Amino acid sequence: MLNISLNSVTRHVDRSRLSSLQFVENRHAGRVLLRLLTIFSILFVIAMFLPWTQNVRSTGQVTTLQPNQRPQGIQTVIGGQIRQWYVREGDYVEAGDTLLWLSETKDAYFDTSLLDRTQSQIRAREMSLQSYESKIDALANQMQAMRESGRLRTEQSVNNLQRARLTVASDSMDLIAARLNAEVAEEQFERFQELYDQGLKSLTELENRRVTYQRAQAQLNSAENKLLASRNEVINARVELNAIQAKLQDDLAKASSERFTAMSGQFDAEAGLTSLQSQYSNYERRTDLYYVRAPQAGYVTQIMSAGIGETLSTGEEILTIVPADYQLAVELYVEPLDLPLMNIGQEVNIQFDGWPAIVFSGWPNTSYGTYRGEIVAIDRASTTTGMYRLMIAPDPDERDWPEALRVGSGASALILLKNVPIWYEIWRQINGFPPDLYAPPGATPPAPPKIKVPK
Structure with missing residues (x-):
């Protein structure tokens, strides 16, 4: 009750029958608030000295580690007319299996003998x-x-x-x-x-x-x-x-x-x-070459020329084969400001699209649903967007990546750096400083480019 009226009713209230009212009027709220503020202040000061893992956030997509394990487009070496298809989308083929039969379209090769x-x-x-x-x-x-x-x-x-x-x-x-x-x-x-x-x-x-x-x-x-x-x-x-x-x-x-x-x-x-x-x-x-054959084992996807009797030109892509056996990797892109912090063998926490995860950026060990990888390659030149590409391979000492993961899926990652106190990280963020230069044990920094000076 605010007791702001000139005609107060407090003298007409029988407090002996209202125990809750007596408890509220007799409670010392200021003293409790002070204690709470003191406890929270102590906890805040202690939390400022907890370790915090610096990291660089990056996004990318799932790819393969070896070039020959990536989706491969099949082109016709010679031009011709489609006579017969031997596969359909989703079929599994072995290396050397016939995919397509072509007939000749150049008059210089019409002679059957x-x-x-x-x-x-x-x-x-x-x-x-x-x-x-x-x-x-x-x-x-x-x-x-x-x-x-x-x-x-x-x-x-x-x-x-x-x-x-x-x-x-x-x-x-x-x-x-x-x-x-x-x-x-x-x-x-x-x-x-x-x-x-x-x-x-x-x-x-x-x-x-x-x-x-x-x-x-x-x-x-x-x-x-x-x-x-x-x-x-x-x-x-x-x-x-x-x-x-x-x-x-x-x-x-x-x-x-x-x-x-x-x-x-x-x-x-x-x-x-x-x-x-x-x-x-x-x-x-x-x-x-009239018979187009599979260069490696894999699954047929994206047949681009389907009609019987359709004429194909030399070098035209007809379908795509996704290799059956491949080793997944993630390609990430970092800004030039973060490139000096990257080293071969550095640990990375990865979250894949479609796999739920709870991420604590400063405490990677407490995150749930993330997967661990390590940097295996760093590009020497930037892309057209000015970013630098990193190749991330699975960490052999951690759990395996999901089997249902497919090439082309999106991924977001935290590239783990040095452990610092939380107060230092807050101070760094306020001042806009970059993360500390950090080389983990066993990591290999990128070699500087060799510049030839003319004599």
């Missing part, structure tokens, strides 16, 4: 190559026979030349002897002439000596002619030797030219054969 015709061309080119090889071997054998024949004929010609030179030497000696005989016969004839003039020799003896002298002169002329003929034989032997060698070189040059021509044809045939073999491999590979 294209591989057989190309194989026939390859066999014909191989036979042509063998013919060139046989011709080259035959020309090589012919050149070897020419060299052997030329060697024998050269030796024969050299022998003839040597024989002619020996004949010249012999005829030269005969000429010298004939010249001496002629000189002796001339001297004897002159002496007989003098003796005949003196009457000491008869005319018959003089004429006999004249005949002997003339016979010696004839022998001298015959020796000179024979020497000249021998010298001509030497010249003829030399000419024949040079002719044999020239003809051998000419024949070898012609055979070598034909051999090089055959080798050039062989190289052209080899190039054509290689080109045909490559073309055949391309045709064979293209035929195999």
